[in-house]
Amino acid sequence: MTSPPQQVSELDRLLEANAAYAAARPDDGATASPRPRRRLAVVTCMDARIDVFAVLGLKLGEAHVLRNAGGRVTEDVLRSLALSTHVLGVRTVVVMQHTKCGLTGVTDQELRNRTGADLGFLPIDDHEAALREDVDHLLAQPYLSLINAVSGLVFDVESGRISPIVTRERPAAPDQAG
Ligand SMILES: [Zn+2]
Incomplete structure (x- = not known):
């Protein structure tokens, strides 16, 4: 009698990958400080096709990355940037939207109908205008x-x-936060 193939859950896959990651993690100083070394924050979309660090040539420890639907400057992004700047030294921000985005060409009404909620989705008509x-x-x-x-x-x-x-x-404003 053969046992049924073992069901591997998504969480199991994540935990297994993490064990390997933690074991191989280099001690390269990237975790020394929470302050982004390039004093940079990147706001971008949650889209699964964007490898933010590879796209922009960034390394761990160099930038804050804030992601949401569309890469829009929402109230939540503004709140995070207030901390980035006043507490963690960020001075430059890049807002990176992308082609073929799920928020392009839909209306707020359509998104409200689909989700049954009025969440202020900030759909994108045209990237230039939105940016x-x-x-x-x-x-x-x-x-x-x-x-x-x-x-x-x-x-x-x-x-x-x-x-x-x-x-x-x-x-540059007077730099109290360093
Ligand atoms: Zn997107």
């Missing part, structure tokens, strides 16, 4: 005055290339 809106919204927050450069980019999920859409810079 300009998000960059301006970010820079308009008085509590984010320590941020001195913000760029909006579109990542092409097919070619892997990034197109810069908008960049705004402003003089």
Whole structure:
């Protein structure tokens, strides 16, 4: 009598992978400080096809990565950036949206119908407009005055290339937080 194939749950797969990761983890100093070494935060979409670190040539410990549906500057993103800047030294923000995004070409009404909830989804009609809106919204927050450069980019999920859409810079504010 043969036993049935063992069911491996998603959690089991994750735990197994983690054991291997922890065993092989290099002691390279990347965990020494919570402050992102490049003083950078990246806001991007939760899309499963975006390997943020590889796309932007980042290493562990160099940047904060904030992900949500669409890579939009939501209230939650603003709250995180307030901590990034005032507590952890971030001065540059990149907002990276992408082609073939699930939030492109749908309306807030459609998303409300599908989910049965009015959650403020911030669908994307046009990346250029959405990025300009998000960059301006970010820079308009008085509590984010320590941020001195913000760029909006579109990542092409097919070619892997990034197109810069908008960049705004402003003089550095007095740097109390270091
Ligand atoms: Zn997306």
